[in-house]
Amino acid sequence: MTTDLAALDPRHPAEVDRGLAYLTRVLRSLRVAPAERETAAMIATQLSRPGDPVRTMARVGALLTPYFDKETPRALREIEMEDWADALADFPDWAIERAAKWWKSADNPQRRKRPLEGDIAERCRVEMRAVRAARVRARSGWAGAGPAPKREPCSPEAAAEILRRPGSA
DSSP states (O other), X not given: OHHHHTTOOTTSHHHHHHHHHHHHHHHHOSSOOHHHHHHHHHHHHHHHSOOOHHHHHHHHHHHHGXXXXXXXXXXXXXXXXXHHHHHHTTSOHHHHHXXXXXXXXXXXXXXXXXXXXXXXXXXXXXXXXXXXXHHHHHHTTOTTOSOOOOXXXXXXXXXXXXXXXXXXX
């Protein structure tokens, strides 16, 4: 499974879903093999690439179209779009797309209101939770990862002694 995820293409929603599912599964595991850590790091890198600014502005324009006031001068619209570009510059296309769709969905009680840059940026951070968690886990050295420590088996006599202690049974 790790081989086909190594070439994940974040332009395809199904591949983003597969990558996020993989990261979520690996992050829940207490023992992560080196190959899994490497694959998780590659997926996190691929899913973290900032989006194309032109695509971002097109997506924001589509999101805001129902809210535009026809009386607003074009120069003000351009300044507004620059603000949006700055706010979303670090997010990948897939996260912006998901955030915009979420904003307009029935899952968002605020959907009838016009979103601000921070609203969509905040939702992008939600969409990227697994990616951020994988990056944090990688920086921490995947603490807890690795083989379980070897322990000597308990002799029957030692087990009987432990069970005789008060409060052990």
